Amino acid sequence: xGVSALRTENLSKRYGRLLALDNLTLDVAAGEVFGFLGPNxxxxxxxxxxxxxxxxxxSGRARIFDTDAAxxxxxxxxxxxxxADVALWQRMTGAEVLDLLARIGPGTDTAYRDELIQxxxxxxxxxxxxYSTGNRQKVALIAAFATRAPLLVLDEPTSGLDxxxxxxxxxxxxxxxxxxxxxxxxxxxxxxxxxxxxRVGILRAGQLVEVASVAQLRRLHHTEVAATFTGxxxxxxxxxxxxxxxxxxxxxxxxxxxGSPAAALRALADADVxxxxxxEQSLEEIFLAYYGQSPR
Amino acid sequence: xxxxxxxxxxxxxxxxxxAVRQVRRGAVVVTAVCAGMSALVVVGYRAxxxxxxxxxxLARNPAIRTLFGDPVALDQAGGFTVWRTGTVLAVVxxxxxxxxxxxxxRGEEDAGRWxxxxxxxxxxxxxxxxxxxxxxxVPVLVGAATAAAMIAAGAESTGxxxxxxxxxxxxxxxxxxxxxxxxxxxxxSAANGAAAAVLVVGLLMRMVGDGVPALAWLRWLSxxxxxxxxxxxxxxxxxxxxxxxxxxxxxxxxxxxxAARRDVGAGILATSDSRPARTALLGSVPAFAVRRxxxxxxxxxxxxxxxxxxxxxxxxxxxxxxxxxxxxAAMAAQAGFPALGTVEGYAATxxxxxxxxxxxxxxxxxxxxxxxxxxxxxxxxxxxxxxxxRLLAAEATIAGxxxxxxITLSGLAMWxxxxxxxxxxxxxxxxxxxxxxxxxxxxxxGAGVLALGWRPRTVAAVGALPAAGxxxxxxxxxxxxxxxxxxALSPFAHLAAVPATAPAWRAAAVMAGIAAAGxxxxxxxxxxxxxxx
Ligand SMILES: Nc1ncnc2c1ncn2[C@@H]1O[C@H](COP(=O)(O)OP(=O)(O)O)[C@@H](O)[C@H]1O
Ligand SMILES: [Mg+2]
Numbered sequence: 001x002g003v004s005a006l007r008t009e010n011l012s013k014r015y016g017r018l019l020a021l022d023n024l025t026l027d028v029a030a031g032e033v034f035g036f037l038g039p040n041x042x043x044x045x046x047x048x049x050x051x052x053x054x055x056x057x058x059s060g061r062a063r064i065f066d067t068d069a070a071x072x073x074x075x076x077x078x079x080x081x082x083x084a085d086v087a088l089w090q091r092m093t094g095a096e097v098l099d100l101l102a103r104i105g106p107g108t109d110t111a112y113r114d115e116l117i118q119x120x121x122x123x124x125x126x127x128x129x130x131y132s133t134g135n136r137q138k139v140a141l142i143a144a145f146a147t148r149a150p151l152l153v154l155d156e157p158t159s160g161l162d163x164x165x166x167x168x169x170x171x172x173x174x175x176x177x178x179x180x181x182x183x184x185x186x187x188x189x190x191x192x193x194x195x196x197x198x199r200v201g202i203l204r205a206g207q208l209v210e211v212a213s214v215a216q217l218r219r220l221h222h223t224e225v226a227a228t229f230t231g232x233x234x235x236x237x238x239x240x241x242x243x244x245x246x247x248x249x250x251x252x253x254x255x256x257x258x259g260s261p262a263a264a265l266r267a268l269a270d271a272d273v274x275x276x277x278x279x280e281q282s283l284e285e286i287f288l289a290y291y292g293q294s295p296r
Numbered sequence: 297x298x299x300x301x302x303x304x305x306x307x308x309x310x311x312x313x314x315a316v317r318q319v320r321r322g323a324v325v326v327t328a329v330c331a332g333m334s335a336l337v338v339v340g341y342r343a344x345x346x347x348x349x350x351x352x353x354l355a356r357n358p359a360i361r362t363l364f365g366d367p368v369a370l371d372q373a374g375g376f377t378v379w380r381t382g383t384v385l386a387v388v389x390x391x392x393x394x395x396x397x398x399x400x401x402r403g404e405e406d407a408g409r410w411x412x413x414x415x416x417x418x419x420x421x422x423x424x425x426x427x428x429x430x431x432x433x434v435p436v437l438v439g440a441a442t443a444a445a446m447i448a449a450g451a452e453s454t455g456x457x458x459x460x461x462x463x464x465x466x467x468x469x470x471x472x473x474x475x476x477x478x479x480x481x482x483x484x485s486a487a488n489g490a491a492a493a494v495l496v497v498g499l500l501m502r503m504v505g506d507g508v509p510a511l512a513w514l515r516w517l518s519x520x521x522x523x524x525x526x527x528x529x530x531x532x533x534x535x536x537x538x539x540x541x542x543x544x545x546x547x548x549x550x551x552x553x554x555a556a557r558r559d560v561g562a563g564i565l566a567t568s569d570s571r572p573a574r575t576a577l578l579g580s581v582p583a584f585a586v587r588r589x590x591x592x593x594x595x596x597x598x599x600x601x602x603x604x605x606x607x608x609x610x611x612x613x614x615x616x617x618x619x620x621x622x623x624x625a626a627m628a629a630q631a632g633f634p635a636l637g638t639v640e641g642y643a644a645t646x647x648x649x650x651x652x653x654x655x656x657x658x659x660x661x662x663x664x665x666x667x668x669x670x671x672x673x674x675x676x677x678x679x680x681x682x683x684x685x686r687l688l689a690a691e692a693t694i695a696g697x698x699x700x701x702x703i704t705l706s707g708l709a710m711w712x713x714x715x716x717x718x719x720x721x722x723x724x725x726x727x728x729x730x731x732x733x734x735x736x737x738x739x740x741x742g743a744g745v746l747a748l749g750w751r752p753r754t755v756a757a758v759g760a761l762p763a764a765g766x767x768x769x770x771x772x773x774x775x776x777x778x779x780x781x782x783x784a785l786s787p788f789a790h791l792a793a794v795p796a797t798a799p800a801w802r803a804a805a806v807m808a809g810i811a812a813a814g815x816x817x818x819x820x821x822x823x824x825x826x827x828x829x
């Protein structure tokens with residue numbers, strides 16, 4: 001296993017009686033694009049605030065590369081951050097904010113920054129007071145991507161962007177990945193996560209319920225199979241991996257496959273199959289299954 | 297409609313409830329201060345027979361009139377109380393009213409908390425009207441409580457009611473000024489700045505109008521002047537307070553009208569459009585703190601500088617009057633203004649007043665840091681390799697340095713004023729007198745940092761406490777002849793009358809030590825707590 005860009009050990013955060021984050025242990029490898037998923041209030045932003053040393057953990061530790069997350073002078077030299085809601089000083093123009101962030105930040109590639117300003121179509125000569133939510137988010141995104149910091153921490157960075165800008169965002173993540181940067185992306189947007197992430201972690205009510213690659217997640221989860229038969233359908237009860245068996249009339253069955261399909265396929269092969277439809281559940285359905293288990 | 301749907305409640309009462317919750321604590325404090333102080337001065341008034349000729353001389357002296365307002369009805373407890381506390385309380389109430397008005401309207405809007413409120417059936421104009429409407433009740437309560445307290449303390453009732461009405465009208469006026477400012481400007485700080493400018497100009501117009509007979513009409517243009525023109529306990533005129541109330545109501549209506557003509561989050565005065573980047577002072581955290589301090593510092597300097605220039609200009613007239621009328625020198629001493637007979641004594645006394653605005657300035661600057669944190673503007677800065685301590689050190693140091701600059705400028709302004717009238721105050725003496733209040737400013741800085749570390753919402757109030765609270769404490773203690781240990785609780789009791797006497801170094805060192813303890817404790821809290829991000 002290579003270097004960790006970000007590691008938490010039993011990280012917990014309590015707000016009064018609410019346990020916002022419960023024993024999170026997570027390891028994101030350097031160079032990885034990691035999606036951090038969860039419904040509203042799951043504790044994604046809380047985790048990120050702890051990683052950035054903006055909030056203090058109730059227990060546990062967080063490390064950015066090899067430094068303690070609380071040592072921000074060292075840790076923040078290697079990361080850039082885009083908050084969920086970006087607030088700026090009203091009278092400063094976008095260019096001034098970018099200049100400030102570049103000069104106090106971990107170092108900026110100004111040529112790439114200018115390119116990003118073009119790509120995101122941001123008018124940086126306007127005062128921030130005139131910016132929409134999306135434009136403020138663009139300022140933070142441009143500043144973060146332009147740093148080339150080895151770790152980018154993005155908290156729902158595209159919630160205010162239109163589809164065209166969303167595309168630019170995905171491209172910028174791609175460029176970051178090609179540069180070997182690590183991206184920690186908290187998001188609700190499953191299509192976005194599916195498009196850019198190598199691995200995802202799913203957080204529910206402060207607990208990490210799954211960490212897997214997108215492909216693994218699909219494999220781990222049910223595939224829907226519907227088959228019709230020219231003759232009598234085979235008896236699939238008790239066949240390994242078959243769940244939720246359902247007969248649709250005399251010559252059709254529906255079931256979900258869990259795990260290896262080998263046994264089910266063997267059983268089907270013995271019968272006269274007329275048609276068969278195999279459908280993978282969408283990422284959305286997988287997440288809904290997770291979220292639905294016990295909504296907070 | 298399904299059976300489980302909650303019936304639609306009218307949103308207005310809920311909104312008013314929200315406004316009440318945001319102002320009630322401050323309202324209680326400001327009511328207690330106004331009513332309590334007035335009653336205490338009434339009770340503490342000693343009806344030593346005053347020589348009518350001397351009172352006439354007092355009333356004619358332009359310096360006295362500039363500083364304290366027209367002295368009328370000093371032979372009555374009520375009249376003396378109005379003269380002694382009227383302007384101070386009007387300023388206290390006015391400042392609170394305008395800050396509260398911008399806080400609960402523009403401040404909430406700025407912080408994005410009105411987004412939800414306005415996504416319902418409530419329009420922006422309604423929200424503004426209801427919030428200002430709730431706030432407008434407070435000055436009325438303050439005026440009523442003040443009048444009631446004075447009557448209960450033994451003052452004559454017609455005068456007390458008129459004085460209370462005047463006070464209420466001033467408060468109402470500044471609710472309206474804050475409300476209009478909040479519509480015109482798209483940020484709370486700009487709205488506060490505009491409202492503060494109205495307050496300072498109003499105060500200066502009252503002073504000049506009282507001091508210079510040819511410009512007496514200026515008082516009709518100033519809320520403080522109008523309040524004074526009612527002359528409670530003397531001729532008792534109602535017209536000025538009617539004028540002031542009408543002006544306030546017109547401004548309140550204007551605020552509602554303007555609110556209907558702008559977008560949520562925007563101001564009537566459009567934020568300036570595209571412009572080239574000004575990249576000066578963006579290179580580091582301290583430089584950025586300087587950048588954010590420059591504009592407020594310039595505004596405060598203009599206001600306080602003008603005030604001390606005026607005080608310098610009347611120095612000679614004042615000292616000559618008091619040397620010629622020893623009875624008033626004694627009376628001024630009783631009112632907390634000893635040693636006004638020499639220009640050094642006069643300067644020392646006036647510079648004591650400087651501690652209040654400078655202390656408030658420092659606490660307001662630290663409160664701006666707290667507001668930047670609360671509005672999440674600091675998040676991006678804190679995500680850079682910037683430790684919290686470095687940020688706090690930069691913000692506190694720049695605030696302190698700016699305050700020292702303000703102190704120096706006030707000293708120079710006073711010196712310039714005295715030089716113009718050849719009052720004979722040395723520049724070094726003037727600067728020494730001004731710098732003499734630095735320990736109280738430092739105390740405010742310590743209190744402000746302490747609050748920023750542990751209770752960031754209270755920075756402005758806690759930070760201003762040593763200066764504003766200490767000043768009010770001393771005035772009250774003096775007025776009621778409180779025991780020495782009660783007086784000693786105010787930092788003002790420990791200021792030497794520099795430049796008339798040598799500085800009280802020991803007391804200054806003690807104050808600096810307390811302030812340092814506050815800074816250390818505050819820094820510990822600031823490092824430990826969760827930042828609002
Ligand atoms: N400063 C805070 N004080 C109290 N509760 C908080 C605070 N910040 C977050 N929470 C609570 O912690 C939980 C997790 O919030 P958050 O991390 O913002 O969720 P997410 O970003 O996943 O939507 C929520 O229930 C939220 O109400
Ligand atoms: Mg969040």
